[in-house]
Amino acid sequence: MFVFSTKRNVLKIEWRFRMDFFLNWFTQDETFPFFIQYGTHDEDLCLHTHADFSELVIVLSGTATHVVDGEEYPIRKGDVFVISNNTAHGYKHPKNFHICNIMFHLSYFLDYQSDIKTTAGFHALFVIEPTLTKTQGFKRQLTLNLAQYEEIHTLIVSLKNEYETKLPGYQTMIISLLSQLFTSLSRFYDVSQKSDSKEVVSIANTIAYMENHYNEDLSIEELAQY
Template identity: 45%
Template sequence: MFRMPLSAFLQDESFPFFIQYGIHKEPLYLHSHDNFSELVIVLSGSAEHIVDSERYRIRKGDVFVISDETEHGYTDVRDFRICNIMFRPSFFFTPELDITESAGFQALFVLEPRYSRKSRFSSRLKLDMDAFLQINRMIDQLHQEFTEKSDGWKTILKAEFLKLTVTLSRLYRFEAIPDDAGILQLAGVIAYIQKNYAEPISVSQLARLSNYSERQFIRLFKEAFGCIPMTYITNLRMQKACELLRTTNLSIAEIASRCGYHDNNYFSRIFKKHNGMTPSAYRARVIKNIS
């Protein structure tokens, strides 16, 4: 299998984004992505999409995201035209963005890519005509900015891509995927965690939100994210703590509280276990690297 690097498309390695229009008259060989994701909007025609060992038909108006490590390609192409947007999620989807609190975002950009490489999962966002025209205008603007590279093009591209992300997340309709309740329930749970990570959260509470038994919920969660729910919450809290240590002058006690810890000593122990140093040492290293 060919592993496609994002660097093959980039002229500027510091800005991991690439957009293009593609007309496929021949099948596209199987390949995977090297540390980047691909947002695909089908603009016309249809094709059979191969994802790992599964195949399903995609048509005009379908929107999906392929993550790294996922082998995919196209066959049986018929007047097949798409827009590809290649991007590195960690560059665009930074921790402070509230879009991560959206169930639509979690479904389209996080869970669907994970499920598609683990099981037969072909749920996709399907745009109606009004939404299709709206998204078409947005990607035309993105493509123009990317091609012309006028003053401030990186700034406006990042802003416009995030706007596209928000719009697609809002358009995601869970009722359109009745055959896979898991994506619906887990997306809502992850959005809840992102919004309430600083509050006390129990596995039983999350299981009730998912409408699964606690045992089923833990199994599905671990299958999707590779860890149990409480580990996910701890990782998120540590990510938020690191962000606050880097970007604010808040005291360690205030940061601990904002991340859901009301015992400073316990917070420091968890932080050190997770990051290999205390919060104070982490902040000192950040300051040293800046100066």
């Protein structure tokens, strides 16, 4: 059970029992851990956590306040962020707020040979920022410009169509499209580095360097340069 409090204009939730969302609430296919949907929020969405999946969120229109572990952050069209499991989040004060939710098991869609893991943008957006969110709060998100948004929107329309029609080979198509989506977002993150993301970028560069030189003996001094 849970109760809400709006005192001092802060959305709070008091847990008596932990409220977790599971991927099998959205899809019954245990062999293919993926789900995509469009979401329209006319009212506040209570705080919740993801028990066994990550969620990629693309804001398609409007504005809202993103509540992450009790802290509040404004979000708007073009913002992109990843929420990993066991991070409590929700939305309040939505205005014409439409999003795309993509739920998945990241490890399933990235085999060990995937070269996207050698890019700093991937580690920043999909690994480091979601991890830091749990301990240091929601620092920032990727914000797409108009051209980037159109590219990403085209991909998610194709993803949703493949998922809903389920034509022969649809899983292969989804894996291909999702790889394109992850790669494009990782590249966009690389070119949108800001001063307020220096910590994330520094860690991401170090991990990417390690991925690119995994078969070499690396010293602490060498890694510290990144």
